[in-house]
Amino acid sequence: MQETTGVVVSVVMGSDSDLPIMEETVKVLVDFAIPHELFLTSAHRTPERTAEYTHGVAKRGVRVIIVGAGAAAHLAGVIASQTFLPVIGVPIDATSLQGLDALLATVQMPGGIPVATMAIGKAGAKNAALFAVRILALEDVNLQKKLQDYVRKMAKDVERKHENLKCQSS
Numbered sequence: 001m002q003e004t005t006g007v008v009v010s011v012v013m014g015s016d017s018d019l020p021i022m023e024e025t026v027k028v029l030v031d032f033a034i035p036h037e038l039f040l041t042s043a044h045r046t047p048e049r050t051a052e053y054t055h056g057v058a059k060r061g062v063r064v065i066i067v068g069a070g071a072a073a074h075l076a077g078v079i080a081s082q083t084f085l086p087v088i089g090v091p092i093d094a095t096s097l098q099g100l101d102a103l104l105a106t107v108q109m110p111g112g113i114p115v116a117t118m119a120i121g122k123a124g125a126k127n128a129a130l131f132a133v134r135i136l137a138l139e140d141v142n143l144q145k146k147l148q149d150y151v152r153k154m155a156k157d158v159e160r161k162h163e164n165l166k167c168q169s170s
Helices: 016-031 047-060 075-080 100-107 122-137 141-169
Strands: 009-013 036-040 064-070 087-092
Touching (some): 009 016, 009 122, 016 064, 016 087, 047 075, 064 075, 064 100, 064 122, 075 087, 087 100, 087 122, 122 141
Parallel strands (some): 009 036, 009 064
């Protein structure tokens, strides 16, 4: 495993085909200037690689793990079973079941193995990053301010869009 310094969020994917969805996670982390990494492993195809990653991730200073996986999406649960770090799962629409299989595999964890599970797809990937920001902001006042600014901007965007609707209906 490659040593990475300064990384606090690890974004893990079960397949490189998950990247177009998980780019939404990366965008948010970049916007908040959160040091992060991308890591590719599979609970089924590379179980030893997954175990090696999981056993070393906390030692490298990572504080939150975000896992995107589709189909039989066991990756988040496997990682959560081997670390004390918070794990956030992003179900990905990768099969004819439109992500329902991934959602159920991610959310239906046995008691004692928590995985915070987001929505299927891009919205879930974005929210996973924002949830990680909230976790990290508990101990970082600068990050708290950035998060407050982000929430205010969302509210202003809604108000601006409302004003644009009013202008169009006049």
